[in-house]
Amino acid sequence: xxxxxxxxxxxxxxxxxxxxxxxxxxxxxxxxxxxxxxxxxxxxxxxxxxxxxxxxxxxxxxxxxxxxxxxxxxxxxxxxxxxxxxxxxxxxxxxxxxxxxxxxxxxxxxxxxxxxxxxxxxxxxxxxxxxxxxxxxxxxxxxxxxxxxxxxxxxxxxxxxxxxxxxxxxxxxxxxxxxxxxxxxxxxxxxxxxxxxxxxxxxxxxxxxxxxxxxxxxxxxxxxxxxxxxxxxxxxxxxxxxxxxxxxxxxxxxxxxxxxxxxxxxxxxxxxxxxxxxxxxxxxxxxxxxxxxxxxxxxxxxxxxxxxxxxxxxxxxxxxxxxxxxxxxxxxxxxxxxxxxxxxxxxxxxxxxxxxxxxxxxxxxxxxxxxxxxxxxxxxxxxxxxxxxxxxxxxxxxxxxxxxxxxxxxxxxxxxxxxxx
Amino acid sequence: xxxxxxxxxxxxxxxxxxxxxxxxxxxxxxxxxxxxxxxxxxxxxxxxxxxxxxxxxxxxxxxxxxxxxxxxxxxxxxxxxxxxxxxxxxxxxxxxxxxxxxxxxxxxxxxxxxxxxxxxxxxxxxxxxxxxxxxxxxxxxxxxxxxxxxxxxxxxxxxxxxxxxxxxxxxxxxxxxxxxxxxxxxxxxxxxxxxxxxxxxxxxxxxxxxxxxxxxxxxxxxxxxxxxxxxxxxxxxxxxxxxxxxxxxxxxxxxxxxxxxxxxxxxxxxxxxxxxxxxxxxxxxxxxxxxxxxxxxxxxxxxxxxxxxxxxxxxxxxxxxxxxxxxxxxxxxxxxxxxxxxxxxxxxxxxxxxxxxxxxxxxxxxxxxxxxxxxxxxxxxxxxxxxxxxxxxxxxxxxxxxxxxxxxxxxxxxxxxxxxx
Numbered sequence: 001x002x003x004x005x006x007x008x009x010x011x012x013x014x015x016x017x018x019x020x021x022x023x024x025x026x027x028x029x030x031x032x033x034x035x036x037x038x039x040x041x042x043x044x045x046x047x048x049x050x051x052x053x054x055x056x057x058x059x060x061x062x063x064x065x066x067x068x069x070x071x072x073x074x075x076x077x078x079x080x081x082x083x084x085x086x087x088x089x090x091x092x093x094x095x096x097x098x099x100x101x102x103x104x105x106x107x108x109x110x111x112x113x114x115x116x117x118x119x120x121x122x123x124x125x126x127x128x129x130x131x132x133x134x135x136x137x138x139x140x141x142x143x144x145x146x147x148x149x150x151x152x153x154x155x156x157x158x159x160x161x162x163x164x165x166x167x168x169x170x171x172x173x174x175x176x177x178x179x180x181x182x183x184x185x186x187x188x189x190x191x192x193x194x195x196x197x198x199x200x201x202x203x204x205x206x207x208x209x210x211x212x213x214x215x216x217x218x219x220x221x222x223x224x225x226x227x228x229x230x231x232x233x234x235x236x237x238x239x240x241x242x243x244x245x246x247x248x249x250x251x252x253x254x255x256x257x258x259x260x261x262x263x264x265x266x267x268x269x270x271x272x273x274x275x276x277x278x279x280x281x282x283x284x285x286x287x288x289x290x291x292x293x294x295x296x297x298x299x300x301x302x303x304x305x306x307x308x309x310x311x312x313x314x315x316x317x318x319x320x321x322x323x324x325x326x327x328x329x330x331x332x333x334x335x336x337x338x339x340x341x342x343x344x345x346x347x348x349x350x351x352x353x354x355x356x357x358x359x360x361x362x363x364x365x366x367x368x369x370x371x372x373x374x375x376x377x378x379x380x381x382x383x384x385x386x387x388x389x390x391x392x393x394x395x396x397x398x399x400x401x402x403x404x405x406x407x408x409x410x411x412x413x414x415x416x417x418x419x420x421x
Numbered sequence: 422x423x424x425x426x427x428x429x430x431x432x433x434x435x436x437x438x439x440x441x442x443x444x445x446x447x448x449x450x451x452x453x454x455x456x457x458x459x460x461x462x463x464x465x466x467x468x469x470x471x472x473x474x475x476x477x478x479x480x481x482x483x484x485x486x487x488x489x490x491x492x493x494x495x496x497x498x499x500x501x502x503x504x505x506x507x508x509x510x511x512x513x514x515x516x517x518x519x520x521x522x523x524x525x526x527x528x529x530x531x532x533x534x535x536x537x538x539x540x541x542x543x544x545x546x547x548x549x550x551x552x553x554x555x556x557x558x559x560x561x562x563x564x565x566x567x568x569x570x571x572x573x574x575x576x577x578x579x580x581x582x583x584x585x586x587x588x589x590x591x592x593x594x595x596x597x598x599x600x601x602x603x604x605x606x607x608x609x610x611x612x613x614x615x616x617x618x619x620x621x622x623x624x625x626x627x628x629x630x631x632x633x634x635x636x637x638x639x640x641x642x643x644x645x646x647x648x649x650x651x652x653x654x655x656x657x658x659x660x661x662x663x664x665x666x667x668x669x670x671x672x673x674x675x676x677x678x679x680x681x682x683x684x685x686x687x688x689x690x691x692x693x694x695x696x697x698x699x700x701x702x703x704x705x706x707x708x709x710x711x712x713x714x715x716x717x718x719x720x721x722x723x724x725x726x727x728x729x730x731x732x733x734x735x736x737x738x739x740x741x742x743x744x745x746x747x748x749x750x751x752x753x754x755x756x757x758x759x760x761x762x763x764x765x766x767x768x769x770x771x772x773x774x775x776x777x778x779x780x781x782x783x784x785x786x787x788x789x790x791x792x793x794x795x796x797x798x799x800x801x802x803x804x805x806x807x808x809x810x811x812x813x814x815x816x817x818x819x820x821x822x823x824x825x826x827x828x829x830x831x832x833x834x835x836x837x838x839x840x841x842x
Contacts, residue, residue: 022760025784107805111794120816121786199639203816218620222639224817245839252841339443361834363446365542373532373837382842383833384528395541395624395830396645397818409816412804413782416794418666420673421803 003190010194013149014201016179017122020147023177025119027145029096035174036092036139042170043085043135046162051076053162054131061155073130074156084135084163087387091139094386097405098145114413119145121203123407124195126151126217128209131159137208138167138181140389144407147180149202151195153209154187161185196221203409208390226402229393230317231261231345233375236268236334236360238351243277245372246350247284253348253375255288259319261391262346262378266314267325268334269298274327278302285323294325314341331356335363342366345393346378367393367400424611431615434570435622437600438543441568444598446540448566450517456595457513457560463591464506464556467583472497474583475552482576494551495577505556505584508808512560515807518826519566533836538829540566542624545616547572547638549630552580558629559588559602561810565828568601570623572616574630575608582606617642624830629811647823650814651738652682652766654796657689657755657781659772664698666793667771668705674769674796676709680740682812683767683799687735688746689755690719695748699723706744715746735762752777756784763787766814767799788814788821 001009027035043050054076061071076084097117104114123146127133134150141148152160164183171180184191195202199222206226207217214227235253237246253264269277274297282302285292292306293313299306302325313324314337328334331349338347348370349360357371368378378400380388385403392398398406422430448456464471475497482492497505518538525535544567548554555571562569573581585604592601605612616623620643627647628638635648656674658667674685690698695718703723706713713727714734720727723746734745735758749755752770759768769791770781778792789799799821801809806824813819819827 022784022786025786105805107803111798111803113804118786218643224645224815242839248839248841256842336443357836363443365443365446365539366832368833368835370835371837372839373835374841376842377532377835377837377840378833382528382532383534384526394645399830400833409820411787412789412799412821414789414791414794414798415778416792416798418663418669418793419798420669420795421677421797 001186001188006186006188006190007194009186010184010191010198011201013179013182013184014122014198017147017149017182018201020177020179021119021121024142024145024147024180027175029098031175032096032143032145033092035171035176036088036143038174039139039167039170040085040088040092042166042173043081043088043163045170046166047078047081050081050159050162050166051078053158056158057156066155070129070155074159076131076159080132084132087132088135088139091143091387094143094404096143097408102410109419110417111419112415115410116413117405117408118411120407120409122147122149122201124149124151124202124205126192126195126205126207126209126213128153128213129155131156131163133208134160134163134183135167136387137206137389138164140387140404141407142171142180144404146407147182149182149184149195151184151191157187192216193220196223199223206389224397226390226392226398227394228261228390230343231263231391231393232265232315232317232341232343233262233346234266234268234338234342235264235348235350235375236328236331236338237270237273237277238331238349238353238356239270239272240352241273241350242352243273243280246277247281249348249350249372249374250281251284251288254285254290254323255321256374256376258321261317262375263319264375265317265324266341267323268328268337269325270334271297271327271329274298275301282306288321290321290323292323292325295327297327298325317343331360335360339363339365343393345391346370346375348373348375367391422607422609427607427609427611428615430607431605431612431619432622434600434603434605435543435619438568438570438603439622441598441600442540442542445563445566445568445601448596450519452596453517453564453566454513456592456597457509457564459595460560460588460591461506461509461513463587463594464502464509464584466591467587468499468502471502471580471583471587472499474579477579478577487576491550491576495580497552497580501553505553508553509556509560512564512808515564515825517564518829523831530840531838532840535834536831537834538826539832541828541830543568543570543622544828545570545572545623545626547613547616547626547628547630547634549574549634550576552577552584554629555581555584555604556588557808558627558810559585561808561825562828563592563601565825567828568603570603570605570616572605572612578608613637614641617644620644627810645818647811647813647819648815649682649811651764652684652812652814653686653736653738653762653764654683654767655687655689655759655763656685656769656771656796657749657752657759658691658694658698659752659770659774659777660691660693661773662694662771663773664694664701667698668702670769670771670793670795671702672705672709675706675711675744676742677795677797679742682738683796684740685796686738686745687762688744689749689758690746691755692718692748692750695719696722703727710742712743713746714743716748718748719746738764752781756781760784760786764814766812767791767796769794769796788812
């Protein structure tokens with residue numbers, strides 16, 4: 001395809017998505033839930049087609065020498081497909097935020113103003129190789145009345161095509177408007193740029209993937225982009241902390257699932273308890289196989305597993321069993337370190353002092369600031385949102401876990417009886 | 422200045438604004454209000470300096486042959502400066518949204534989650550020639566705990582420098598952190614691009630000005646941009662409407678202040694009342710000096726002042742006493758016309774039928790959808806927000822009138838007693 005063919009194909013999808021968005025506004029919650037269950041049924045009904053498509057992706061992946069980890073992320077089987085379909089059904093069971101009255105008031109001139117939740121419109125999802133993003137993103141966006149344009153990675157293109165076709169076909173049988181869920185059917189790289197330029201038809205882009213992908217979208221997009229950047233998450237241990245609680249929370253935050261954005265990456269210890277707490281936590285982390293990188297003062301206290309930290313360690317999201325550790329002289333120094341080196345994602349203080357905890361929570365500029373809890377709780381599921389499309393590191397529109405409510409906008413409905421200015 | 426000098430000067434301002442933002446978080450509402458009143462006092466105390474600076478701008482404007490309208494927008498005098506200072510004092514009197522608890526809940530594991538309003542951080546304001554934007558934007562952003570970097574047009578540079586210096590000096594005497602209000606002191610065009618690229622230090626850019634300025638920022642910005650685009654606003658008159666009310670609302674929406682974004686630009690009349698209502702409204706608008714551009718069916722009914730409309734008229738924001746008028750066969754056709762040709766700003770239906778009004782309000786995809794009221798009520802002051810920084814045509818973060826609350830973000834504070842996953 002020439003670049004101009006790609007551009008006109010993308011523009012045409014955009015135009016059709018906008019029409020779908022206007023049609024989606026008219027669906028009731030019950031109609032949407034029926035459609036979601038029909039989508040889930042169709043995913044199961046098309047198991048053999050979907051797994052056959054997936055086999056093509058896997059074959060290509062092996063031929064292209066993709067890593068085992070990549071191939072595993074790509075792989076679908078009966079069990080994984082059943083989980084994917086179940087996740088779509090689960091979205092049907094969640095409460096619908098659309099139509100919710102956020103607030104209302106009456107003006108002295110008698111005008112009654114209501115602020116109500118509405119769909120955003122058309123959402124572009126640009127993602128890498130996990131095929132389940134196709135169904136997760138499409139079902140969450142659909143539940144909130146949005147049309148989606150999906151652009152998946154080339155590695156999963158056959159799986160994605162089969163999954164998107166099942167969603168649209170199953171949905172349409174139950175009343176889904178045409179073009180509500182569109183997958184870009186080709187994998188030319190320039191399709192990302194054409195999507196990112198098309199702000200007349202796409203209201204929001206959510207890139208799901210690594211820093212390179214997000215960076216590419218941010219640098220070209222004309223519409224808002226909600227970013228899910230790194231989590232360089234901290235725990236600060238104040239001198240009055242319950243040290244056993246501190247050790248448990250640190251071990252959990254670092255080790256329970258080290259490869260995710262809400263895992264702990266840097267531990268800050270108040271200097272007054274360094275000599276008592278460092279040996280305890282050093283032993284605990286060494287036993288769990290964690291490599292420590294610490295400032296010179298802590299090194300002799302942490303045991304043999306610890307190495308000296310460099311400046312780069314304070315900004316590094318390891319995503320593995322490595323932890324940087326530093327002493328600080330005060331809660332103020334801890335806050336300053338976190339605001340300077342952190343990624344404004346998730347940070348936690350361990351202390352018995354409510355005043356110090358309040359200061360830390362107030363002054364640390366992060367999406368989620370914990371007190372006496374694991375950083376791993378910054379998660380849509382753990383917050384009770386039922387589902388999440390990601391954890392935003394942005395400050396505009398959505399910050400922290402993004403559930404269904406964060407996939408909506410609002411509008412004002414104003415009722416009068418002839419008011420003029 | 423070389424481009425690299427400009428870039429490093431802007432980066433340095435960004436770094437200092439970020440430090441100021443961290444300091445601003447620590448101010449109480451009372452401290453902020455005291456600072457705002459000190460800023461207002463200093464504006465009055467520096468009247469002779471500010472008017473002398475303004476005289477330089479006016480002199481340059483005349484030499485450069487700016488239009489009288491432009492020169493009038495630029496001009497300050499004692500009375501206008503007093504109004505500017507009063508507006509800053511008025512912001513002190515508004516309630517502070519920062520710290521407000523938006524919601525809170527407790528999870529089954531005992532974690533208590535609070536969602537609270539916080540400042541956004543650093544806001545960039547890029548504006549054209551009105552010097553009062555300097556003080557309006559800076560005071561609203563400061564009230565909400567944000568640091569600002571202001572970039573005004575070259576026409577008003579001397580006035581802007583004097584106003585920004587008064588804000589910072591007056592504020593600092595009352596405890597304003599250094600660098601909270603920074604004006605870019607030079608007018609090289611590339612400063613806009615350097616600001617727009619600096620997403621590590623600027624969290625949000627709000628361009629205040631014409632389409633060209635907004636377009637330039639949108640096409641280069643890496644951070645979110647809140648746009649205040651055109652208002653192609655509609656009124657639809659349903660057959661059961663109170664026709665006298667309809668005529669009053671139409672005349673008010675079109676004529677009361679035609680040069681603003683919430684003024685009426687297109688009137689849609691149901692075909693069943695065209696022959697009765699068109700002569701009434703045609704006479705009323707002709708008396709008010711409004712030029713009408715209408716579809717062929719309406720032309721003979723509207724009187725001599727009416728001209729044939731072209732396709733272009735349906736998307737035009739006239740901002741003067743011109744109105745496009747069209748018949749439609751149904752409320753559905755009115756909704757489809759508005760969603761296709763409008764700018765999603767403000768639209769109003771005139772009807773006695775609550776069901777039809779609800780359908781119109783539900784399906785028209787605009788920031789504010791009125792029923793039996795003038796489009797001119799889409800305004801922060803008329804909504805009771807006390808002040809507004811503009812009327813957003815975006816759907817993310819802020820839609821419609823933007824008051825103080827829309828200049829805030831939020832974060833989650835999570836309190837536990839040792840919870841781990």
